[in-house]
Amino acid sequence: MYQSILVPTDGSPLSAKAVQCALELAELSGAQIVFLNVVPRYPMSYFEGGITASMTEVGKIEKQWSEKAQGLVDQLKAKAEARGLKAKGLTMRSDLVAESVIACAKKNKCDLIVMASHGRKGIKRLLLGSETTHVLTHSPLPVLVLR
Numbered sequence: 001m002y003q004s005i006l007v008p009t010d011g012s013p014l015s016a017k018a019v020q021c022a023l024e025l026a027e028l029s030g031a032q033i034v035f036l037n038v039v040p041r042y043p044m045s046y047f048e049g050g051i052t053a054s055m056t057e058v059g060k061i062e063k064q065w066s067e068k069a070q071g072l073v074d075q076l077k078a079k080a081e082a083r084g085l086k087a088k089g090l091t092m093r094s095d096l097v098a099e100s101v102i103a104c105a106k107k108n109k110c111d112l113i114v115m116a117s118h119g120r121k122g123i124k125r126l127l128l129g130s131e132t133t134h135v136l137t138h139s140p141l142p143v144l145v146l147r
Helices: 013-029 055-080 097-107 122-128 132-137
Strands: 004-008 032-039 087-093 112-116 142-145
Touching: 004 013, 004 097, 013 032, 013 055, 013 112, 013 142, 032 055, 032 097, 055 087, 087 097, 097 112, 097 132, 112 132, 132 142
Parallel strands: 004 032, 004 112, 032 087, 112 142
Antiparallel strands: none
């Protein structure tokens, strides 16, 4: 069935549903599970009147975000290992979330991506976009989407 399952997660209650489903699938198939959190880069404003932060402050904020992300995937990895599963917890720094998910799946030889979707429609979807939709339409791998 599946050998390696990638689960992109942001720690939200919605992504927790994807984590739970992936854990169950991994137990059924004996697959390894890879948890991924993509950490965004600190937004820099180059427009007049934009709020700017010093490079020191930006570094502190990005470090804090990275530590929080690593803590999340480490916690999920421990949860999977407590269930007898082989697991990895990874973080990536990028503003291109969907591309990072697909690249991580390829690099880790995953054969399934399990992720959640907010199911936005209409103008909200147009304005906010959808990383899940981007992964779904650009991934060469099967993608299981949960709502």
